[in-house]
Amino acid sequence: MIVSHRHKFIFIKTQKTAGTSIEIALSKFCGPDDIISRISSVDEKFRKSLGYPGAQNCYKPLQEYNKSDWYRQLIKLRRPKKFYNHMPASLIRQYVGNEVWNSYYKFCFERNPWDKAVSIYYWRNTSEDRISFTDYLEQCEDNGKRLSEYRLYTIDDKLAVDKVYKFEEIDSAMNDITERLQLPEIPLLPKTKTVTNKSRTHYSELYNETAKAYIQREFSREINLLNYKF
Numbered sequence: 129m130i131v132s133h134r135h136k137f138i139f140i141k142t143q144k145t146a147g148t149s150i151e152i153a154l155s156k157f158c159g160p161d162d163i164i165s166r167i168s169s170v171d172e173k174f175r176k177s178l179g180y181p182g183a184q185n186c187y188k189p190l191q192e193y194n195k196s197d198w199y200r201q202l203i204k205l206r207r208p209k210k211f212y213n214h215m216p217a218s219l220i221r222q223y224v225g226n227e228v229w230n231s232y233y234k235f236c237f238e239r240n241p242w243d244k245a246v247s248i249y250y251w252r253n254t255s256e257d258r259i260s261f262t263d264y265l266e267q268c269e270d271n272g273k274r275l276s277e278y279r280l281y282t283i284d285d286k287l288a289v290d291k292v293y294k295f296e297e298i299d300s301a302m303n304d305i306t307e308r309l310q311l312p313e314i315p316l317l318p319k320t321k322t323v324t325n326k327s328r329t330h331y332s333e334l335y336n337e338t339a340k341a342y343i344q345r346e347f348s349r350e351i352n353l354l355n356y357k358f
Contacts (some may be wrong), residue, residue: 129151137229144247145244150191155181163211186212239295241275275346
C-alpha cells in the first residue's frame, strides 16, 4: 500500500495480482514524506538492493498509542503500524483525510476470480500432499473464509477507487499509470514471488461445476464489475 504525496496517488494492494512487484516498482518514485507499507523481510531486502525507498511513515505516532500498542511496543518489541499491507480503502480514507483522499488518484488491481482462487490455493497449500482444490474451496465456504477482496477497494459496498486495473492487462495498466501520474519512466516490475503452481496447470483444469458455481457466487461483484468469464 502506498500513499504518495509527491505524485498524488494511492495504491491499494490486493492479493495475487502482482501487488508486491507493483508496490516495489512504484516505491522508486516516492519521496521522504510518502507512506509505504511494510512487506515481507525478503521482499524488503530485495527492494533495498534496488536502491528504492523501503517501508516508511507507516507506524503510529506515540500520541496515538493505546494499551495494546504499548504492549506490542514494550513487550513484543514491535512498533504498531498505522498503515499496513492490504489495507482497506475505508481506513486509508480515515487516516489521510478527505482532502487527500478526494484529490489523489486511487487505483488497485484485480484478477480473473477463477484464476485468482487457484493462485491463492497454491500459495496457501504448498506441500506436495496438499488437499484438493475442490476440498479447499469447500473448507473456505464452511469456515466463512472470504477469498473475495472487493471490500478492500470499496466503501459501503460502493467502488472507492478511480480505477480497478486488470491483472491480465498489467502492461497497458502500467503505461496508463505512468501517463496519469506523470512519472519520469514506466515502472519496471520485478519478479518477487516464487511460482507455487509449478505444474503451470491452467486454472480451468482444476474446476468442476460445483467449484465454478462457488467462485461465481463468492466473486459475483468483481465478475459484474470487470466482466470476467470462466
